[in-house]
Amino acid sequence: MRDVSKLFSNGTLALKGMSLDVRAGEFISLLGPSGCGKSTALRIIAGLGSPSSGTINWPSSRINAKGLPEGDVGFVFQDPTLMPWATVFDNVHLPLKLRGVSKGDARDKIMEGLEAVGLADFAKSYPRELSGGMKMRVSIARAMVTKPRLLLMDEPFAALDEITRQKLNDDVLRLWQQNGVTVIFVTHSVYESAYLSSRIVVMRARPGQVYSDMDIPQPDGRDPDYRTSEGYRQTCQLVSDALQRAIHAAEVA
Ligand SMILES: Nc1ncnc2c1ncn2[C@@H]1O[C@H](COP(=O)(O)OP(=O)(O)OP(=O)(O)O)[C@@H](O)[C@H]1O
DSSP states (O other), X not given: OEEEEEEOTTSOEEEEEEOOOOOXXXXXXXXXXXXXXXXXXXXXXHTSSOOSEEEOOOTTSOBOTTSSBTTOEEEEOSSOOOOTTSOHHHHHHHHHHTXXXXXXXXXXXXXXXXXXXXXXXXXXXXXXXXXXXXXXXXXXXXXXXXXXXXXXXXXXXXXXXXXXXXXXHHHHHHHHHHHOOEEEEEESOHHHHHHHOSEEEEEETTTTEEEEEEEOOOOSOOSGGGGGSHHHHHHHHHHHHHHHHHHHHHHHO
């Protein structure tokens, strides 16, 4: 993102001069107070909204007619947005179906994706038969079935209980490590960002822009033990301090 601003038609300046270089293989969290423009930035990257000024560049991708990288981006929203009338299998098939891949040809990829999120036994179930966490897993499998190079996640676990959220954090980390996908993850949570990320970009509000950009030390393994480690506590403290400064900067502006 190079010097991206977004002025909505109601006069809200959601982003002002936001620049961000995303390196391949990173797990970046966009962290910031409500209304600082995290979702707006993510939607612009996804091509779901256009910047008022500035540019999004995709130096290593083939670009389609809409200026977006060809098949390279997957998106997971806070609402899993599954088709209620379709099975789990058919929901995960959707992105491949839109590319003209038949169910038969897609079967292995779909089952591999469901396996990766622990839902292979639920391929024939309908969304109404699944818990909130399982629905989110389907949504992640659907986003990953095309093997995107970039996965965009907009507060995907905010509506889930703490235990489910922690399990899904571990699932996403495993997918990231196994697939080498680059992730941009929007969250309000210092703890979630500190657990997941290789880099945390703290945003400030009014106007929305990058306030602080931190590389996060990578321990050998992130597992439930890491959540109670001194290294994790220190990272949370650093990130929390940066967030407090970002909030203060917006208040005095
Ligand atoms: N379509 C829109 N039209 C007008 N204003 C908008 C629109 N979408 C977002 N905004 C405004 O832009 C600002 C940034 O919103 P955005 O949703 O990107 O923030 P956010 O950091 O993701 O917030 P949250 O964490 O609460 O989801 C807010 O002031 C919001 O009210």
